[in-house]
Amino acid sequence: MSDVARAAGVSSATVSYVLSGKRPVAPQTREAVEAAIAELGFAVNTAARSLRTGRSSMVALIVPDIANPFFAQLAATLQEELRGLGIHILVCNTRARRDEERALLAEALQQRFAGVVITPFRLLPRDLDALHQAGIPVVVSADVPFGSADLVVPEAKAATRQALEKVKAARRRRIAMIAGPRDATGGDPRLELLRTLAPQFGTSLPRELVVRGEHSREAGAAGFAELMSRRYRPDAVFCANDVIAIGAMDKASELGIDIPGEVALVGHDDAFFASLVRPQLTTIRYPADEVGRAAARLLKERFEGRSVRRTVQVKAEFIARASV
Amino acid sequence: MSDVARAAGVSSATVSYVLSGKRPVAPQTREAVEAAIAELGFAVNTAARSLRTGRSSMVALIVPDIANPFFAQLAATLQEELRGLGIHILVCNTRARRDEERALLAEALQQRFAGVVITPFRLLPRDLDALHQAGIPVVVSADVPFGSADLVVPEAKAATRQALEKVKAARRRRIAMIAGPRDATGGDPRLELLRTLAPQFGTSLPRELVVRGEHSREAGAAGFAELMSRRYRPDAVFCANDVIAIGAMDKASELGIDIPGEVALVGHDDAFFASLVRPQLTTIRYPADEVGRAAARLLKERFEGRSVRRTVQVKAEFIARASV
DNA sequence: GTGAAAGCGCTAACAC
């Protein structure tokens, strides 16, 4: 930067102000500086800037599993949306473990990250307090409010209603769910929503027809097997996400159970493979790219000074395919 | 750090040396320092460290599309393998564009990243020269050597032979390929390999049965449609990757063409959805997690001082499923 | 509208 200053015949302070726009600079001075910058191919040293300002230009994306297509797409969108601000996305897998979630958050705090986007899995709201106090913007992508962080939530009532309607039209009465783990943060809102709405469609989601496991294909298979072994055997199974639903399909084909003939299946997310499996998976779409854009917007607003908490709803959409 | 030094009754230099191990420290001094660090919850400021050393602790993963399951898995593995060194993975999408590849590389240079892992798509070997001169380790995951960078390459001869064998056993003679774009860096080695080996199996890959496109589902569909319109119509189609193969399957079902009855189909990568589609996709597996581990190892060796170029081969594996 | 200069927290050369 001092090189640029010398070349432009100004002080390095002026170069800095040209770059940041934090104080007015005479047009011709500005031009001279910009010419020198272009000439020398100068780029600011972000380490020095971070040291001085106490703020890095990194945003951490903290998720249970970046290899999950939903989160991979979220990473892609976030990166796309924030690159214009010179912000980099750092991916962090927590493998759904609270200790890793906390460790990552602690690091974000210590390194004074520009922001954090997190899908908490076993985190407690108070785990975010320190970040909040340090003024580091946090966007939570989850179904329930989470401390004082900005929030991106699904609006899934209408879509879930449509799913139930479709299930009802297929003359199914015994609804079950393969849900996430019991100790997940905020419980399983997709389960709660289903339980709340089911009575409107002449059915219910009895406790004994809810099985739980991790968000994995294996857990989906295990959950489906368990449900099929019940005396009161379900004829429609909702899954907390599409990965779980795929596991259920694995097991169904292993057990020779016809989908949707014997059991109807509904997933969540509409991962791109939902239309690839046979039968094609009926699902409640939750668009990762819109979530990413919303998170990026919330972050940008914080960078620009917003200090009040904000929530953005992203609409879920019922996608009728062949598994119901 | 000066707080820690004060608490431990030593100088901040000693604290630094305890942390880095770059010079011997008396056991009791070390203990006192470690106690103070634990006590105060101290963590080094990486911005200050980067400024001082001229090296950041970021590794950039530069790929065409992080939402592609292969690259998403690569990111996950890389992050997992390098977290122990306090290194963070920064994901960068190039959307297969050379200008973005170059811009990202320039940034890695300017910010003095700890390393770069890149799957070049339209980059030229000389684009890496500046990084090399600056001593920034670069690992290239590609099928062909690339300047002076370390390399992770597939060893796919045996697997490709097995694929051809299988195709031959299915009495197919008219082999085609839906390949990547012509202007991709290093051409399309999967195509070259197939062309080289085909004669050993009593067939060949004629120029007019090679169609090209981006690595996308849409391009796969378009490529398949084009092949099906040829007078000399193929009865076996290889695809440069599984995403392309899925596109081909889309089009086949649209055209009412039976796979594998009329046309056999072979993919590359064994993305997790390959076993999800019907018919299940026969493919040449290239394991993203092994690639990630190899890249991490190469990087670590460079951090520890290796200065000679090294290549790691990762074995591809033929996965026979139902599409041939 | 512009400049001088302090100082962010660390590392490593030098001194003992």
Place this chain on the structure above:
DNA sequence: GTGTTAGCGCTTTCAC
């Protein structure tokens, strides 16, 4: 085996 200290490149206060 340990301490002192310069300085990395930037931002920002204070002065003009």
